[in-house]
Amino acid sequence: MREIITIQIGASGNSIGDAFWHVISHEHGVDYSSGRFQGTSALQLERINVFFNATASKRFYARAICIDTEATTIENLHKRSSLYRPENFVAGTDSAGNNFARGYHTDGAEILDAVLNAIRREAESVDSLQGFQILHSIGGGTGSGLTALVMNALIDEYPDNLISNYVSIPSPQMSQVVVEPYNALLSMPSLIHNSHLTFCLDNEALFQIVSRNLKMAVSGYEHINHIVALTMSGITTCLRFPGQLNAGLRKLYVNMIPFPQLHFLIPGFAPLISCKQKEFSQGTVGELVQQIFSSNNLLCAVDLRHGKLLTAAGIFRGRMSPREVDQLMTNVRNKNLSSFVEWIPNNIKTAICDIPPRGLKMSATFIGNTSAIHKLLQRILDGSSIMLRRKAHLHWYTGEGMEEQEFIDAQKDLQDTLDLYKRSGEDDSEKMNPEGTTCPGCNEGNDQK
Template identity: 45%
Template sequence: MPGREIINLQVGQAGNQVGESFWNALLLEHGLDQSGAYVGTNPLQTARLDVYFTEVAHTNSQSKYVPRSIQVDLEAGVCNRLKSGPLGKLFRPDTYVTGNSGAGNNWAKGFYTEGAELVDALMDATRLQTENADTLQGFQVIHSLGGGTGSGLGSLMLSKLREEYPDRMLATFSVLPSPKVSETVVEPYNAMLSIHQLLDSCDLTVCIDNEALYNITTGMLKIKQPGFSDLNGLISKVMCGVSTSLRFPGQLNGDLRKFCTNLIPFPRLHFLMPSYAPFHDARTQAWQGTSIPELTAALFDRKNLLVACDPRFGRYLTATAIFRGKIASREAEYAVHDLQKRNSHNFVEWIPDNISVSLVSVPPVGQKQAAIALANSTSIQEVFQRSLEGFSAMFKRRAFLHWYTEEGMDVMEFSEAESNTKDLIAEYQQYQEASADVDYEEEQEEQEEEGQAFEEEQQLI
């Protein structure tokens, strides 16, 4: 079966840095060197290379694989570093779209002024990539919601993609700001305005936040002073894991649409929490064993989540567990079923079989087995609540608003974003409290009323 293509767009400084880490991991998994030439030995590595790469024939009869990716930033610094770095020969030169001034951590600059000037060039570069794809399944966007470019230009780009490709899937890997690991004071504004746009523009959002990344690197990996490369490495592990069943032959979730169908019961509730196992300190890895039940338990443990919230205070609507390596399907399904049975109070009972299990025989580089989970849990409202509190505290006093209104933005947009996020939190709360029995009784009453009405009509006839 030919792979269905995905176009990757990395936006802003954080998006491009995470993207670089992601492509490095992808090259290793598919046996490619840093110029895109195949040096691997496993035929599974090339079976679905065309999902993320375009094959280009070279003069010396060896094929070269070029990423189907576009690098976007409102200042050229990070993109220039990419061009002159180890991956400089990998990307096509016409896939870099950069401005000159930057967004100055201002969402309105990215969405209305600086970003609006760049968006046409960005859409042209995207069209060039889509025209070369045979069966495009969708787009994958990597961006941060705290700065100006990833949030503002990222939101503008998503709305343009939704307009132009309404029938294609739009997935984002969004790095959410966290008050404990904050770089700019207006992060809550940028994040809330972005969430407001993500609700309507995109099909699936994998949420990642810096606080959880720091907790994993310092607590579980024992890195005393983690740098961006350590944090980006964690994100790329999850991104590779999530895309595994798209890139290698597997038993389930062969494309993005199936992924979304299994995970998203209501269109607005498309914010997912990723987790990864095992996380080991490199020095103790040789002494660590990983049984399938241990891997499964770790996936649903708060410590392994890449979002700083506690799943015990919410309920799982749906989840998917992807196991990588030589793992028996019966063993994996039994471990997941057993975990769900023992923690049944944490799963909504009105969605039967709400954990799907996917198996891929190719393990991550340097590991024998690993597992990745994406969970749609009502506990993610905690993340939105945190952003909402920071936002409301400033917006009440109209702090920093002039930076946004000077770019032509209306204050009403802030109010809309606030109420939209409040509605989202209320929706999560509503489905967390919903039970199967009440709905069943209501349904029975409706059916009885419909039956009585039908009998009365028959008597009249």
């Protein structure tokens, strides 16, 4: 099998990860509480080893490493389910205090060896490891600092395996921590140079989906995490069930990423409508196609009309006609040629899985690589630049061993990526310089993948 190791880092990463295991354990017929198989179909077991390990007593457990610099979140997961392997819980003794420097240099560094040992144990127990998926936020200290530290180690120890990141990106409108812009900025070099696929989960867009689309009061992160979990379930559908397109991380990487540095992807999901709206929904494939290209259904506060799509993929689930799906997706491209770059022909792909998600007859998941992402990157750059100009709160980072130059270097990396995305949306393909897109983390070994 082509196994994947899931690494959940920080409070946000573990919360999203727990919601993800809730969703896919049900899809594979595994009881979330006990780990026992209770499914009814052989398809549920065919590729279950991609994300789950089986024990001698025929129990399944999540191939997940749960990490935090404090033990509270980890202990809650341990109490909640037997789906997690106790040896894969790694916790420190003190919180990173919303400080990248503490997650990277001090508190995170103390538990790095334990984290790598847990990852190594899982990697050595599988037949054919295809890569890692890392769930984290870049607003907090653990999700930003410790994740960067872990990713640097993964690149050194597993250079031939892909790394995909599901990243919660802070929003100024939803911010709870004043130094979030610094943490987000300092996370970017690691994501730019070490990640192969970065799925951007924007808190601003997620809150808007819950309040605007679902007409629900936002009282916590439960509904938001479920939306993210449904989207992750859609993205990984072809990895977990029989299919042709994007049947592995590498195929997804090849189809979606034109240049190594342009790997920041925007996910979307449909349907995302309230119970009242369901009464007026036709429940057709055409509706799903229309919704996944709508900015209201994207998990990132980006308007697709403000840029051009380099590549796009639609993953459909449920009983539907493949011919109808292909025709509708092709029509979208033909009617909106100005919204797609000219220098990548046939840059829209589709995949279909007969197994729908829980509670829905059919669904669609969108993955887009668009030049409009530069607005999100610009938001991160602007937020940190305002504070850095006055050196506000900088002493919290320099006091933990960082230097001001590290902030300036991070800004330069982010600016280069931002400019590259802007150029990628231009019609003249000669303005794209492949040599300029090669990043230090994308070495010859990675290029040969």
